[in-house]
Structure formats: structure tokens, C-alpha cells
Amino acid sequence: MDRSLNSAEAGGMKRLGWIIQKVRWKAVGSLGMVLLWAGCVAPPPVATPAMVGYAPQGSRLENLERGREILVGACARCHAVDPPDAFAPAKWKEIVSEMAERARISREQEADLIKYLLGARAWMGVERSSSGR
Numbered sequence: 392m393d394r395s396l397n398s399a400e401a402g403g404m405k406r407l408g409w410i411i412q413k414v415r416w417k418a419v420g421s422l423g424m425v426l427l428w429a430g431c432v433a434p435p436p437v438a439t440p441a442m443v444g445y446a447p448q449g450s451r452l453e454n455l456e457r458g459r460e461i462l463v464g465a466c467a468r469c470h471a472v473d474p475p476d477a478f479a480p481a482k483w484k485e486i487v488s489e490m491a492e493r494a495r496i497s498r499e500q501e502a503d504l505i506k507y508l509l510g511a512r513a514w515m516g517v518e519r520s521s522s523g524r
């Protein structure tokens with residue numbers, strides 16, 4: 392009686408160990424997927440005072456910061472967002488006026504988003520050429 396109970400217990404422990412191992416590998420796998428995903432879809436660059444110099448006339452740092460918030464918030468609700476340098480300025484304006492309704496953003500938010508996208512886009516171009524990438 393005692394013996395059979397012990398062997399049942401041992402079997403249970405073994406199974407438990409196996410499950411823990413499986414779960415652990417799953418966790419490692421998920422982390423890998425997240426890192427892979429993060430590597431492929433780089434977040435849009437953070438707004439900086441340097442970037443303001445590349446943004447449309449009259450843009451302020453707050454405009455760019457708010458614009459970026461909209462991009463990673465309201466816009467990213469439906470799909471991954473393209474990096475600012477994915478489109479030419481005229482195309483971005485077209486896209487934003489089309490998507491603004493879907494994202495339910497105001498005219499002011501639309502303007503901030505454009506300021507961010509154009510500023511970040513130009514800034515990224517300069518960064519890339521100066522770093523030789």
C-alpha cells in the first residue's frame with residue numbers, strides 16, 4: 392500500500408517536472424518571438440528638440456510628442472504602424488486625412504501627427520546619411 396502510493400507520487404512528480412519544463416520552454420519561445428517582432432517593427436523614433444528643426448514651420452516639441460503618441464496609440468489600434476520614413480510627405484498627408492476618421496482624432500491631433508511624421512521622416516534621413524547606414 393505504502394509502496395504503490397510512493398510510486399504513484401513519484402510518477403506525479405515526474406510528470407510535474409516535465410510540465411514545468413514544457414512551460415519554461417514555451418516562455419523562452421514567446422520571449423524570442425517578442426524580441427524578433429520588436430526587431431522587425433522598430434518603434435518610431437522619440438521626438439527630440441533636434442527633430443523639431445526638421446518639422447514643418449511653427450512645430451514645437453509638444454506637437455511632435457503628441458503626434459507620436461497618436462501614432463503609437465490611436466493608429467496602432469488596428470495595424471502595425473509604418474515608420475515615418477516609409478512615405479513621402481504628400482503621401483503621409485493623404486494617408487493621415489484618410490485614416491483620421493478611422494482613428495477618431497481631431498483636426499488638431501491630425502496636425503500634430505503630420506508635424507511628427509514629417510519632422511521624424513526628415514530627421515531619420517539625416518541620421519541615416521550621417522551614420523553611413
Ligand code: HEC
Binds near residue numbers: 461465473496
Ligand atoms: C479602425 C482601424 C484603423 C485605424 C484606427 C487606423 N487604420 Fe490605417 N488602415 C486600416 C485598414 C483597414 C487599412 C487597409 C487599407 C485600407 O482599407 O485603406 C489601413 C491602411 C493604412 C496604411 C497603408 C496605406 C497605403 O497606402 O499603403 C497606412 C500607412 C495607415 N493605415 C496609417 C494609419 C495611420 C497613420 C493611422 C492613425 C491616424 C491609422 N492608419 C489608423 C485601418 C485603420
